[in-house]
Amino acid sequence: MRILLSLLLVLLSTVISKGQELFVSTEPASNMPSHSIGVRLNNYFMPSYKEGDNMFRFNPQIMWGINKYLMVHYNLFASNMHQSSFNFEGQSIYLKYRFLSVDNPHRHFRMALYGKGSMINNPLRYSEINLYGDNSGYSAGLVATQLLHKLAISYTGGLTKAISNLHSEVGLLKASSSLNNSLSFGYLVYPKKYKGYNDVNINLYAEFMNKFNIPSKEYFLDIAPAIQFIFKSKMIIDLSYRRLITGNMARINNQEYILRLEYNLFNAY
Amino acid sequence: MKKIFLIILVLIISVSSKAQFIKAELKANGLTCSMCSLAIHKKLQKLDFVDSIGNNIDSSIFILYFKKGAEVNADLIKQKVEDAGFFVGSLIGFIPFQNIKVDMDYHLSYKSALYHFVNSKPSVLNGIYKIKFIDKGYVSDKDYKKLKKLSQGHSNHQPNPNNTIPDKVYHVILMTP
Numbered sequence: 001m002r003i004l005l006s007l008l009l010v011l012l013s014t015v016i017s018k019g020q021e022l023f024v025s026t027e028p029a030s031n032m033p034s035h036s037i038g039v040r041l042n043n044y045f046m047p048s049y050k051e052g053d054n055m056f057r058f059n060p061q062i063m064w065g066i067n068k069y070l071m072v073h074y075n076l077f078a079s080n081m082h083q084s085s086f087n088f089e090g091q092s093i094y095l096k097y098r099f100l101s102v103d104n105p106h107r108h109f110r111m112a113l114y115g116k117g118s119m120i121n122n123p124l125r126y127s128e129i130n131l132y133g134d135n136s137g138y139s140a141g142l143v144a145t146q147l148l149h150k151l152a153i154s155y156t157g158g159l160t161k162a163i164s165n166l167h168s169e170v171g172l173l174k175a176s177s178s179l180n181n182s183l184s185f186g187y188l189v190y191p192k193k194y195k196g197y198n199d200v201n202i203n204l205y206a207e208f209m210n211k212f213n214i215p216s217k218e219y220f221l222d223i224a225p226a227i228q229f230i231f232k233s234k235m236i237i238d239l240s241y242r243r244l245i246t247g248n249m250a251r252i253n254n255q256e257y258i259l260r261l262e263y264n265l266f267n268a269y
Numbered sequence: 270m271k272k273i274f275l276i277i278l279v280l281i282i283s284v285s286s287k288a289q290f291i292k293a294e295l296k297a298n299g300l301t302c303s304m305c306s307l308a309i310h311k312k313l314q315k316l317d318f319v320d321s322i323g324n325n326i327d328s329s330i331f332i333l334y335f336k337k338g339a340e341v342n343a344d345l346i347k348q349k350v351e352d353a354g355f356f357v358g359s360l361i362g363f364i365p366f367q368n369i370k371v372d373m374d375y376h377l378s379y380k381s382a383l384y385h386f387v388n389s390k391p392s393v394l395n396g397i398y399k400i401k402f403i404d405k406g407y408v409s410d411k412d413y414k415k416l417k418k419l420s421q422g423h424s425n426h427q428p429n430p431n432n433t434i435p436d437k438v439y440h441v442i443l444m445t446p
Contacts, residue, residue, distance in 0.1 A: 033308040034352040103299030103356040194326035197307050233307035266311035
């Protein structure tokens with residue numbers, strides 16, 4: 001915890017120079033370049049309370065920059081979180097529309113609207129509503145991102161509504177709506193000066209995610225520090241650890257390790 | 270009179286045929302990292318009149334070297350930067366001049382476009398000159414507010430030598446070489 005706090009302090013105390021917004025747990029308001037396609041392999045490792053019962057979720061994702069305003073993500077989910085064996089769980093689609101850009105040298109302020117829908121075949125047993133493999137549902141919200149040289153700060157706020165999973169009624173949930181808020185900080189630590197596109201980039205992130213269920217008033221606040229390596233300006237490896245800071249929500253897990261691999265293809269077509 | 274007209278015609282034709290962008294310096298706004306810079310670089314590479322591109326990632330500057338004789342289209346450069354998700358902060362074209370006489374509000378006809386020099390004074394241009402594009406989208410919104418006055422109030426753009434209406438009129442500032 002002390003390490004997390006000092007990491008955060010480092011991030012906050014360097015509000016002066018250039019930034020990164022390729023967040024691991026949230027999305028920035030900026031879009032992908034038009035006609036580009038990206039592939040992400042998201043791996044979530046969750047240590048279980050019971051020994052030998054660790055959980056793993058695999059989430060491959062395809063990202064597509066339709067035009068300069070609009071992008072889409074398509075996700076597939078598979079895990080052993082709700083069944084003893086590794087099973088296919090479902091799919092989701094995410095759309096983001098960038099509607100505001102105020103750009104200046106090494107700076108921008110951008111805003112975007114997003115919408116997401118998911119169709120999942122898992123039993124509904126926990127209070128947390130998420131469209132990352134556990135719930136069928138839809139959500140919509142707003143993202144605002146400020147880039148200040150090496151520092152990026154992003155806010156996401158939205159509403160998520162759960163519907164019945166393919167074989168589990170939504171009535172099993174204490175609350176079917178959830179307000180979500182997150183605040184993310186990203187900082188480009190390396191290189192100090194670029195030599196070329198092949199320079200390895202290292203970014204540090206601290207993300208805070210909050211959910212509040214309506215009407216049950218269950219909530220949580222998570223922190224997710226992350227380190228990101230970018231190779232050849234198109235391949236990304238992210239390592240993150242997400243854990244609960246405070247909350248009273250019944251969740252399948254209060255901590256997870258994230259390993260994400262990403263490859264981007266510019267001018268894919 | 271006929272002689273003068275002929276001289277003027279020859280002069281106009283020589284300007285329009287010899288005028289050629291040799292390179293341009295593009296500064297993009299809204300980015301810091303090399304991944305964003307590469308996104309712009311890859312888009313610019315798609316332009317058929319671009320021969321090669323030099324970079325300074327730290328300052329988000331791209332030097333575009335153009336193919337000889339190819340028609341350079343500034344609007345397409347701007348479009349590519351915006352397609353990558355960013356904006357043009359400044360675009361400066363490099364044009365060689367050989368004994369070209371310019372007046373106030375000089376109009377340079379180049380291929381299908383007209384370049385209106387909003388600050389030109391009667392002089393003879395010799396050597397490589399820089400022209401800075403000042404239309405909306407070619408400078409930051411902040412700079413555009415300051416430069417707006419220069420590009421407004423000059424609606425009588427003369428036609429190009431073929432007497433056709435230019436496809437596009439760009440407002441530019443002539444910079445000292």
